[in-house]
Amino acid sequence: MKTRGSAARRRVLILGAGGHGRVVLDILLQAGQYEVLGFLDNNRDIQSRRVDGLVVHGSISDLERLARELDLDGAIIAIGDNGARRGLARQIEQAGIELVNAVHPSATIAYNATLGRNVVVAAGVVVCANCQIGDSVILNTGCIVDHQTMIGEGSHICPGVRIAGRVKVEPGVFVGIGATIVPKVTLGCESIIGAGAVVIDDIPPMATAVGVPARPIKAASASEEVAAMLLPADV
Numbered sequence: 001m002k003t004r005g006s007a008a009r010r011r012v013l014i015l016g017a018g019g020h021g022r023v024v025l026d027i028l029l030q031a032g033q034y035e036v037l038g039f040l041d042n043n044r045d046i047q048s049r050r051v052d053g054l055v056v057h058g059s060i061s062d063l064e065r066l067a068r069e070l071d072l073d074g075a076i077i078a079i080g081d082n083g084a085r086r087g088l089a090r091q092i093e094q095a096g097i098e099l100v101n102a103v104h105p106s107a108t109i110a111y112n113a114t115l116g117r118n119v120v121v122a123a124g125v126v127v128c129a130n131c132q133i134g135d136s137v138i139l140n141t142g143c144i145v146d147h148q149t150m151i152g153e154g155s156h157i158c159p160g161v162r163i164a165g166r167v168k169v170e171p172g173v174f175v176g177i178g179a180t181i182v183p184k185v186t187l188g189c190e191s192i193i194g195a196g197a198v199v200i201d202d203i204p205p206m207a208t209a210v211g212v213p214a215r216p217i218k219a220a221s222a223s224e225e226v227a228a229m230l231l232p233a234d235v
C-alpha cells in the first residue's frame with residue numbers, strides 16, 4: 001500500500017454506473033470528502049468507457065482485486081434495486097471492504113439522527129430529530145423524514161416523499177415518488193408504495209399499495225408468487 005498524507009481524501013469506487021450512479025457521483029463530488037476513482041458495472045457495453053468523465057473499470061466482481069490495485073479506501077453501491085443493493089452490501093462487508101455514505105451538502109440532518117453504512121442522502125433531503133436511517137438506504141432528492149421515524153435496511157425513499165413522525169419503515173420498502181405517509185404507521189417489509197399515494201394505515205409486508213388513501217392492489221411480491229408456484233401441488 002502507498003503511504004498517503006492524513007489530509008488526502010479517501011479513495012472510493014461507485015458500484016453501478018446507471019442513472020443512480022450518476023446521482024451518487026454528483027453527491028460525492030459536491031460533498032468533496034472523497035476522491036472518486038470511477039465506477040464498476042456489470043454491463044459490458046459500458047466497461048472501459050467513461051460515465052460523466054470517470055472510467056468504468058470493470059464488473060462488480062472485480063472489486064476485491066481493484067481494491068488492492070487502486071489502494072482503495074471504500075466503495076458505495078449505487079444500485080436502485082433494493083434486494084440487489086442489500087445483498088451486495090453484505091457480501092462486500094464480508095470481504096472486509098468499507099462501505100461509505102454519500103451525503104449531499106444541501107441535506108439537513110438532525111444532530112441526533114443516525115445513519116447506517118452505504119447510505120445515500122440526496123440534494124435537499126431533510127431528516128429530523130431522532131430518526132434512524134438503516135444500512136443501504138436511499139433518501140432520494142428532496143424527501144422529508146420527520147422526527148423519530150425509522151427507515152429499515154435497504155429501503156428506497158423516492159424524490160419528494162414526505163414521511164411524518166414516528167413512522168416505521170421496515171427493511172426493503174420502496175416508497176414511490178411524491179408519496180405521503182401519515183404519522184405512526186408501519187410500512188411492512190419489502191412493501192411497495194405507489195407514486196403519489198397517501199398512506200393512512202399500516203401496509204402489510206410485501207404488499208403493493210396505491211392511491212389516496214393508499215389501498216393494497218397486490219398482496220405479495222412477484223418473487224413470492226413465483227416461490228409459491230414452485231411448491232409441490234399438495235403442500
Ligand SMILES: CC(C)(COP(=O)(O)OP(=O)(O)OC[C@H]1O[C@@H](n2cnc3c(N)ncnc32)[C@H](O)[C@@H]1OP(=O)(O)O)[C@@H](O)C(=O)NCCC(=O)NCCS
Nearest residue numbers: 140158159175176177192193194195196197208210211217
Ligand atoms: C405502484 C407501482 C410500483 C405499480 O406498478 P405495477 O405493479 O407495474 O402495477 P400496474 O402498472 O400493473 O398497475 C396496477 C393498477 O394500479 C394502478 N396504479 C399503478 N400505480 C399507481 C399509482 N402510483 N397511483 C394510482 N394507481 C396506480 C394502475 O392504474 C392499475 O390499475 P388498474 O388495474 O385499474 O388498471 C408503480 O405504478 C409506481 O407507482 N411506481 C413508482 C415509480 C417511482 O416512483 N419511481 C421513482 C424512482 S426514483
